[in-house]
Amino acid sequence: MRLPATSIAAIAFLTLVAVPPAFAEDEPDVDCKNPMTQYDMNVCSDRDYKEADKALNAQWAALKPIVKEWDESLKSLGMIASAEASLLKSQRAWIDYRDGQCDTEEASVQGGTMAPTIYSSCMAELTRKRTEELKSLAEGF
Template sequence: MALHFRTLLAAAFLLVPATFAVAQDNEPDVDCDNAMTQMDMNICAHRDYETADTELNAVYKKAMDAAREMDVQAKDMGEHYVGAVNALKRAQRAWIGYRDGQCELAGFAARGGSMEPMLVSGCLADLTRKRTAELKTVYESEN
């Protein structure tokens, strides 16, 4: 009996990831230019954040490349001039903590309500775009 229960439990754990993957693939087709329901607005706000996050990741990679180049160039002046990569990593980690806390706070305006996810996603998208602009200055100032 115990072996049968363990087998069923193991099978259930194997199905959970597949269920989540299907749920994500079957996201409703929402026209975000004409979102009317709160659910649609939540979906659109999340999509907006995902788009902003994708751009941030691409810009972060370019900023990291620029920071590496700064470190290579600074090495000739001495080791104490090297550290752009580490500074960028520390700044990004600190920013992520700030972003997450700030956007959690933004959600409290509708805590527990159907609008909370939209407020959080909107905050995430806004702060992510601002951070993307900040990171662009790392490599755009070099050109």
């Protein structure tokens, strides 16, 4: 089966526009303190999410050994150690929730130029909230 030339051209075009920058030097020069265009807002909201995700991962890394130590202390007392397994279960459920929620919010503007901003802003907001939840858990243990 042979594809028509227009199909091949469309696939080639989509491949070119769908490929993200490969190197940090390809990062757009956008002033996120004063975004002027929708493109700027899209770039800045993506950066905001990436920053929030780094903070979440750092908090996760800090919490895991605390929870593991808690479970070890429970085991030493002959009790059931379930904090680490419960934490992992809750994190997986939270990721599913976050992704579904942000997909839903983005769907309200799907196809529009502001869709990336809506999606990334949702991801950043929910990620920051989860980071605070993990901090509270760490303090509780």
